[in-house]
Amino acid sequence: MARTAVPGRLTWRVATLTKVADETPTARTLTFDVPGWPGHLPGQHVDVRLTAEDGYSTQRSYSIAEPADGEHVVLTIQEVADGEVSPYLTRALPVGGQVELRGPVGGWFVWRDAEPAPVLLVAGGSGIVPLAAMLRARAAAGSRVPLRLLYSVRSPAERFYADELRGAATGGVDITYFYTREAPPDDPRGAKRIGLADLNTHAWPADFEPSCFVCGPTGFVETVADTLIALGHDPRRVRTERFGPSG
Amino acid sequence: MTYVDGNVLAGPLAEVFGVDFTAVTGTCASCGFAAALATLRVYSTAPGFVARCPSCEEVVLRLVRTPTEAWVDLRGARSLRVPLT
Amino acid sequence: MAIVTPGFFGKRRGAADRLPPGQYLADDFPVLTAGPTPVVHTEDWEFTLTNEVGERHTWNWRELQALPAETPTVDIHCVTKWSKLDTAWRGVSLDELFADVDTAADYAMVHSYGGYTTNLPLEDLLDGQAWIAYEYDGEELLAQHGGPARLLVPHLYFWKSAKWVRDIELMVTDEPGFWESLGYHDYGDPWLEQRYQGD
Numbered sequence: 001m002a003r004t005a006v007p008g009r010l011t012w013r014v015a016t017l018t019k020v021a022d023e024t025p026t027a028r029t030l031t032f033d034v035p036g037w038p039g040h041l042p043g044q045h046v047d048v049r050l051t052a053e054d055g056y057s058t059q060r061s062y063s064i065a066e067p068a069d070g071e072h073v074v075l076t077i078q079e080v081a082d083g084e085v086s087p088y089l090t091r092a093l094p095v096g097g098q099v100e101l102r103g104p105v106g107g108w109f110v111w112r113d114a115e116p117a118p119v120l121l122v123a124g125g126s127g128i129v130p131l132a133a134m135l136r137a138r139a140a141a142g143s144r145v146p147l148r149l150l151y152s153v154r155s156p157a158e159r160f161y162a163d164e165l166r167g168a169a170t171g172g173v174d175i176t177y178f179y180t181r182e183a184p185p186d187d188p189r190g191a192k193r194i195g196l197a198d199l200n201t202h203a204w205p206a207d208f209e210p211s212c213f214v215c216g217p218t219g220f221v222e223t224v225a226d227t228l229i230a231l232g233h234d235p236r237r238v239r240t241e242r243f244g245p246s247g
Numbered sequence: 248m249t250y251v252d253g254n255v256l257a258g259p260l261a262e263v264f265g266v267d268f269t270a271v272t273g274t275c276a277s278c279g280f281a282a283a284l285a286t287l288r289v290y291s292t293a294p295g296f297v298a299r300c301p302s303c304e305e306v307v308l309r310l311v312r313t314p315t316e317a318w319v320d321l322r323g324a325r326s327l328r329v330p331l332t
Numbered sequence: 333m334a335i336v337t338p339g340f341f342g343k344r345r346g347a348a349d350r351l352p353p354g355q356y357l358a359d360d361f362p363v364l365t366a367g368p369t370p371v372v373h374t375e376d377w378e379f380t381l382t383n384e385v386g387e388r389h390t391w392n393w394r395e396l397q398a399l400p401a402e403t404p405t406v407d408i409h410c411v412t413k414w415s416k417l418d419t420a421w422r423g424v425s426l427d428e429l430f431a432d433v434d435t436a437a438d439y440a441m442v443h444s445y446g447g448y449t450t451n452l453p454l455e456d457l458l459d460g461q462a463w464i465a466y467e468y469d470g471e472e473l474l475a476q477h478g479g480p481a482r483l484l485v486p487h488l489y490f491w492k493s494a495k496w497v498r499d500i501e502l503m504v505t506d507e508p509g510f511w512e513s514l515g516y517h518d519y520g521d522p523w524l525e526q527r528y529q530g531d
């Protein structure tokens with residue numbers, strides 16, 4: 001599955017929304033049909049551009065949620081209250097509506113299914129999106145590398161892909177949730193921020209030499225990456241993607 | 248105000264150079280720290296992108312996109328090591 | 333030509349004649365920054381004017397506060413297209429600070445704590461057009477907005493109003509600052525929409 005990550009100069013393509021699915025009350029998964037799409041690697045992202053009738057235009061970056069599948073590009077977008085782009089994409093854009101999209105971009109925060117190392121994914125909130133693409137790519141490729149997903153999320157209701165992840169947790173895949181605001185009653189850990197004890201218990205040990213991918217808000221990524229390095233993980237194997245509020 | 252990762256430069260730099268820059272290793276001209284450009288600290292809530300060294304916080308790379316041109320300043324990078332395979 | 337996305341308007345609201353071309357009205361006060369926010373304590377703060385032969389005039393925080401203050405209410409226009417109307421500031425006019433400075437220079441380079449720079453003609457700093465501002469909206473100026481003190485030159489795009497201002501250096505010949513050396517306009521008049529070089 002060797003693909004060119006960025007084939008030539010980037011150009012804007014017209015993307016047509018073909019399907020919408022709710023993930024949570026404030027996040028939706030949007031499937032776009034993008035003629036000429038060159039394919040992508042799990043972890044890559046796209047830039048989406050919206051243009052108003054008077055020519056005003058603005059763009060945002062979004063991670064791709066699913067591995068390459070022809071001319072489909074799947075994004076899960078968390079609505080940012082008071083945002084400019086995300087409320088339009090999650091609420092206003094109708095099926096059949098068009099935006100401009102370019103990509104794929106990013107050749108660093110990617111997982112290639114030929115890599116033999118075990119994989120540790122640590123997601124904070126909507127940082128799950130590019131990591132879900134990696135998890136899905138592993139399944140699609142029939143890869144058997146051990147994969148562990150640690151998913152920090154505010155409450156059970158705010159989990160993305162909940163049913164799918166329940167089904168995915170077999171055959172070499174472990175998934176652990178860490179609730180930060182509200183935990184289910186049977187979760188002995190309770191609700192708190194992810195910390196050293198969580199990572200020490202649930203992450204692969206450093207001498208296992210996993211490829212680590214950490215994605216979430218800047219503060220979360222900072223904490224997790226620093227903790228992994230303190231636990232002995234080689235900084236070169238800890239890849240991060242921080243995102244700021246992307247309204 | 249906070250920063251994001253160099254990953255955010257992937258689109259704008261690919262638009263200019265036609266190759267992915269985020270996996271390129273840049274060496275900071277100020278402190279000599281070498282790392283993938285994806286790991287730079289990027290301040291993007293500004294008139295352009297300002298990418299700073301994660302070790303010493305000096306500017307490594309700047310990028311401004313005007314409607315018709317891109318301006319790139321790499322003075323803060325002593326070298327760029329570009330994977331060719 | 334970009335395709336138009338029906339029903340997308342962006343977060344803009346117009347305000348007719350008080351907005352320069354291409355600007356929209358911001359609801360909030362966006363924070364733009366090219367680096368970490370410098371922590372400058374007022375007890376360590378200093379502001380220096382240096383003329384073209386290297387003569388320095390320096391004020392500490394107490395000395396700045398002792399100078400007559402003005403309270404300009406002005407519209408501000410950021411090159412990233414937001415504008416804010418009727419912003420209320422308190423600070424010292426640069427006319428006051430330049431009163432004893434002997435110079436034949438035509439240009440100024442503004443330097444900030446944290447390393448930012450911006451250039452402008454000296455005449456744009458004089459005649460009631462520019463202030464060292466230390467209060468915004470009746471409160472001390474927050475660090476994220478340039479506190480303890482920033483330059484305020486509201487008739488030019490707001491990148492000229494350097495946050496965390498530390499010194500102004502007078503120059504006989506013009507030199508570009510941080511954004512002016514990377515594609516942004518040397519002067520930056522919002523009413524002429526001088527955003528980029530060549531505009």
